[in-house]
Amino acid sequence: MNAHLSRREMIAGGGLVVLFALGPQATGQGGGVEGQANGEGEVAPGLPGSLGQHPVLDSWIRVAADGQVTVFTGKAELGQGIKTAIVQLAADELDIGLDRLTLVTADTHSSPDEGLTAGSHSMEDSGTAVANAAANVRHLLAEQTARLWDVPVASLSTRNGQVTDGNGRTLDYGAIAANLSLHVPARLDIPRKPIGARRLIGKHLPRIDIPAKLTGGTAYVHDMKLPGMLHARVVRGPAEGTQLIDPDVAAMAGLPGVDRVVSEGRFIALLGRREWPLVQALRILGQLEWERPGEPIPTGDRAAVVKGLSPRVEPILDRQDESGGEAVRWVAARYTRPWLMHGAIGPSCAVALLEDGIMTIWTHSQGVNPLRGAIAEMLGMPPERVRCVHVEGSGCYGHNGADDVAADAALAARAVPGRPVRMLWSREQEHGWEPLGPAQVVELRGGLDAVGRIIAWNHQVWSNTHVTRPSRAGDLIAAQELGRGFTPASPRSLPQPEGGGDRNSIPLYALANARVTKHFLQDMPLRVSAIRSLGAHMNVFAIESFMDELALATRSDPVAFRLRHMADMRARTVIERTADRFAWGRRTPGTLRGHGFAFARYKNLGAFCAIAMDVEVLRDSGRVVVHRAVASVDSGDIVNPDGIRNQIEGGILQSISWTGHEAVAYDERSRTSYDWSVYPILRFEDVPLSVEVDLVDRPGQPFLGTGEAAQGPAAAAYANAIAAATGRRLREMPLTDDAIRTRR
Amino acid sequence: MIELEVNGTSHRINVDPATPLLYVLRDDLDLHAAKFGCGLGQCGSCTVLVDDKPVFACITPIAALAGRMITTVEGLGTREAPGIVQQAFAEEQAAQCGYCIPGMMARAEALLRRTTSPSEAEMRAAMRPVLCRCGTHMRILRAVRRAAAMRGGGVTDAAEPVR
Ligand code: FES
Ligand code: FES
Numbered sequence: 001m002n003a004h005l006s007r008r009e010m011i012a013g014g015g016l017v018v019l020f021a022l023g024p025q026a027t028g029q030g031g032g033v034e035g036q037a038n039g040e041g042e043v044a045p046g047l048p049g050s051l052g053q054h055p056v057l058d059s060w061i062r063v064a065a066d067g068q069v070t071v072f073t074g075k076a077e078l079g080q081g082i083k084t085a086i087v088q089l090a091a092d093e094l095d096i097g098l099d100r101l102t103l104v105t106a107d108t109h110s111s112p113d114e115g116l117t118a119g120s121h122s123m124e125d126s127g128t129a130v131a132n133a134a135a136n137v138r139h140l141l142a143e144q145t146a147r148l149w150d151v152p153v154a155s156l157s158t159r160n161g162q163v164t165d166g167n168g169r170t171l172d173y174g175a176i177a178a179n180l181s182l183h184v185p186a187r188l189d190i191p192r193k194p195i196g197a198r199r200l201i202g203k204h205l206p207r208i209d210i211p212a213k214l215t216g217g218t219a220y221v222h223d224m225k226l227p228g229m230l231h232a233r234v235v236r237g238p239a240e241g242t243q244l245i246d247p248d249v250a251a252m253a254g255l256p257g258v259d260r261v262v263s264e265g266r267f268i269a270l271l272g273r274r275e276w277p278l279v280q281a282l283r284i285l286g287q288l289e290w291e292r293p294g295e296p297i298p299t300g301d302r303a304a305v306v307k308g309l310s311p312r313v314e315p316i317l318d319r320q321d322e323s324g325g326e327a328v329r330w331v332a333a334r335y336t337r338p339w340l341m342h343g344a345i346g347p348s349c350a351v352a353l354l355e356d357g358i359m360t361i362w363t364h365s366q367g368v369n370p371l372r373g374a375i376a377e378m379l380g381m382p383p384e385r386v387r388c389v390h391v392e393g394s395g396c397y398g399h400n401g402a403d404d405v406a407a408d409a410a411l412a413a414r415a416v417p418g419r420p421v422r423m424l425w426s427r428e429q430e431h432g433w434e435p436l437g438p439a440q441v442v443e444l445r446g447g448l449d450a451v452g453r454i455i456a457w458n459h460q461v462w463s464n465t466h467v468t469r470p471s472r473a474g475d476l477i478a479a480q481e482l483g484r485g486f487t488p489a490s491p492r493s494l495p496q497p498e499g500g501g502d503r504n505s506i507p508l509y510a511l512a513n514a515r516v517t518k519h520f521l522q523d524m525p526l527r528v529s530a531i532r533s534l535g536a537h538m539n540v541f542a543i544e545s546f547m548d549e550l551a552l553a554t555r556s557d558p559v560a561f562r563l564r565h566m567a568d569m570r571a572r573t574v575i576e577r578t579a580d581r582f583a584w585g586r587r588t589p590g591t592l593r594g595h596g597f598a599f600a601r602y603k604n605l606g607a608f609c610a611i612a613m614d615v616e617v618l619r620d621s622g623r624v625v626v627h628r629a630v631a632s633v634d635s636g637d638i639v640n641p642d643g644i645r646n647q648i649e650g651g652i653l654q655s656i657s658w659t660g661h662e663a664v665a666y667d668e669r670s671r672t673s674y675d676w677s678v679y680p681i682l683r684f685e686d687v688p689l690s691v692e693v694d695l696v697d698r699p700g701q702p703f704l705g706t707g708e709a710a711q712g713p714a715a716a717a718y719a720n721a722i723a724a725a726t727g728r729r730l731r732e733m734p735l736t737d738d739a740i741r742t743r744r
Numbered sequence: 745m746i747e748l749e750v751n752g753t754s755h756r757i758n759v760d761p762a763t764p765l766l767y768v769l770r771d772d773l774d775l776h777a778a779k780f781g782c783g784l785g786q787c788g789s790c791t792v793l794v795d796d797k798p799v800f801a802c803i804t805p806i807a808a809l810a811g812r813m814i815t816t817v818e819g820l821g822t823r824e825a826p827g828i829v830q831q832a833f834a835e836e837q838a839a840q841c842g843y844c845i846p847g848m849m850a851r852a853e854a855l856l857r858r859t860t861s862p863s864e865a866e867m868r869a870a871m872r873p874v875l876c877r878c879g880t881h882m883r884i885l886r887a888v889r890r891a892a893a894m895r896g897g898g899v900t901d902a903a904e905p906v907r
Contacts (some may be wrong), residue, residue, distance in 0.1 A: 079878055080837070135768055206837060207837060210833075212823070212836065213825075213839055213845055214817070214826065214833050214846075215777070215822055215826065216776060216846065217823065217828060218776070220843065222779065222780065223776040225774070259785060274757075274767070276760070276767045277769055278782065342877075345781050345789055345841075345843045345875055345876065345877045346780065392841070394779075394781075394877070395841035395878045397877070412873050426779065427782035427784060427787075463749050463792045487865040558836065647840075649880075649882050649883065650840050650878045650879035653880075653882070657879070675786060676786040677781060677784075681875060684871045685868055685872060687868075687882065690882075691882045727776040
């Protein structure tokens with residue numbers, strides 16, 4: 001257990017930290033790999049995390065003359081707790097109390113451009129950068145003081161925002177900073193604090209964003225209210241790919257409560273002083289005729305539909321060590337996943353204001369900088385005249401309607417200069433227009449030798465792209481509607497080592513003879529983009545289900561079978577700890593009761609996560625009761641333990657929802673999952689009875705992205721437990737009550 | 745003109761009486777704890793209490809509320825002096841994005857006004873109408889259990905599956 005901090009410790013800077021001599025090499029952390037999905041290239045390659053792109057200290061930290069410190073991050077709070085973790089890191093490394101620190105998050109006009117807040121990169125990129133920048137700043141403050149006092153820097157210490165010589169002489173950071181430029185590059189030779197001197201890192205610190213959320217404070221972009229603000233709604237067909245047939249725009253202006261209609265091309269927005277009349281207007285306009293131009297959406301057998309979407313073959317892995325000999329037994333299986341919805345509880349929202357030639361957009365986009373570029377292009381404005389400021393929204397779990405609604409808001413606001421416009425999508429629009437998590441198919445074939453070892457492995461995955469985030473105007477719905485020739489970028493296949501549809505398709509197991517192939521699907525009958533963990537949910541579901549199928553074929557215990565093929569020590573640790581804590585191997589009595597196990601290291605680069613589940617299938621209904629889920633997680637150096645637990649608990653539940661309950665319905669013309677009644681998600685009666693998360697702390701090791709680490713293992717542990725309970729393997733998501741009942 | 749009593753204060757509201765309460769709370773009274781999620785009575789993020797009972801503010805016209813006692817999460821306590829349910833949610837860090845949480849707290853408050861010793865199944869059933877997409881359910885349940893105990897009761901039976 002990690003000790004709780006007392007209130008005094010949280011506020012005050014705490015103990016004395018001695019500055020120690022400069023080492024030849026920093027103990028600073030290695031940065032994340034490929035963290036800059038849309039950021040600039042490395043300009044200072046040796047520096048860790050996002051310091052490589054933004055090496056200058058004052059882009060991260062500024063110290064005012066009154067000693068107040070402002071910390072900047074290019075990442076955004078998505079409910080994952082990043083604000084708290086960054087504050088913890090900065091305050092600890094700087095040796096200041098939390099009350100002296102203000103945090104600025106993603107804003108195109110003030111924060112460093114760190115690309116997207118995605119891929120579980122925030123701690124690896126930004127956390128690493130802030131921690132090392134803070135260590136640098138603390139050191140510069142001490143160096144400056146040493147010069148002033150004419151003493152060696154190694155004789156000085158820092159404490160609670162002051163430099164001290166230990167003999168009663170102190171100087172406040174504010175006073176020192178007044179004569180110190182932080183507009184200098186970070187140095188590689190400044191060590192971070194020794195682990196023993198940490199005050200906040202690794203301790204429980206309550207999330208700083210939670211109090212406002214519990215008391216009705218302005219916490220979300222939805223809650224913003226600016227003077228003179230107009231409400232707005234956008235008028236569209238029922239789902240992406242559809243268009244209204246000759247809507248009578250002039251008549252819309254006559255609807256009660258509609259003060260203004262903004263239209264250009266097919267883009268139509270209604271503006272008004274009150275929200276409710278706009279909601280009613282939208283309901284009336286929901287009756288308008290619509291069509292879907294282009295090809296009908298292919299329906300029918302999912303695997304056939306998916307595999308028919310113009311695949312392009314991309315080899316991912318080709319390991320050909322056949323010294324294991326001839327397989328005595330082959331096992332093959334095909335797994336599928338449907339299209340999934342992000343399904344934010346609050347539909348997408350943005351507030352925009354055109355004033356003095358500057359378009360400001362408050363948005364819950366995961367990438368304010370790329371969004372700014374796309375919107376500037378759409379508006380024909382220079383990017384420096386467009387400002388995108390991140391404000392929290394409802395949890396998004398990937399690329400949902402956030403960017404599109406920001407573009408909608410900008411177009412509406414352009415028509416009413418000086419007046420802020422709050423644009424909100426309806427529930428039906430969110431369900432109908434958000435980009436979906438792509439459907440996928442995985443086919444696995446494994447060869448076993450006489451003693452039950454895997455000696456051949458073949459993994460094929462079919463998938464659309466997992467990223468259509470805005471990189472240019474044409475990626476935004478509104479821009480496409482303008483009819484000015486904006487077209488979306490052609491779909492990208494994300495490369496390894498992170499991958500898109502092939503994310504986590506390379507097993508971490510020791511397999512000398514293994515081949516992995518991605519079939520990148522070029523046709524996109526349904527709009528798709530990034531959903532939490534990208535292909536990892538599907539690939540880990542398939543691989544870890546298949547590991548159980550192989551274990552069964554060799555009559556091995558699933559955990560023992562995994563350990564037999566696993567050389568990575570950190571992976572073994574989480575597997576063993578999960579098994580121990582769960583008491584794996586001890587069967588829970590009862591019929592239709594079973595245990596399931598799964599493991600993955602997210603992206604093979606991020607956090608290690610093993611999960612065990614104890615489930616019961618109810619005989620008559622086929623419903624699945626998860627009695628217990630146990631996870632063990634190694635995220636490297638832990639900054640905020642409860643933050644990691646929260647992410648893993650949430651990931652497990654969300655993955656159970658995806659895996660067990662969800663599928664986007666569609667027909668030839670459009671999606672038909674237009675609200676929660678036709679897209680059910682997990683509710684309280686189906687959540688586990690208990691979830692335990694065990695953390696493996698690795699102080700001083702690099703941060704390993706955790707926010708998406710549970711999605712894959714939870715899916716497979718769930719499937720494996722159901723298979724153990726029923727004796728039947730389900731390979732098509734979702735593993736619904738009906739599927740379980742009929743297959744039993 | 746309709747007179748609405750919200751969190752112990754009475755307000756004279758001069759809008760279309762068919763307007764759902766949610767828009768009046770958020771747009772006229774500046775109370776934005778209750779959230780818009782669907783406007784269809786499906787997700788519960790707009791939940792408030794009317795005479796101690798949970799209702800979906802997004803589909804409840806203000807015409808139906810004259811003379812009734814409306815309580816929103818703002819009425820449960822403030823940041824400086826949080827109410828018991830708010831304290832319990834803070835203690836358990838029961839939020840990820842937090843968008844669903846005001847609805848969850850309103851439900852919890854309604855449950856605990858009815859009984860401070862609900863069974864586990866009763867508690868889950870009471871919370872059922874509110875959706876959470878972040879998967880914060882385990883923490884939300886812990887928070888409700890904690891709030892029950894803080895109010896002198898508790899959820900004492902072991903978690904039993906809802907069958
Ligand atoms: S917003 Fe009222 S139930 Fe969803
Ligand atoms: S905490 Fe995000 S929806 Fe519940």
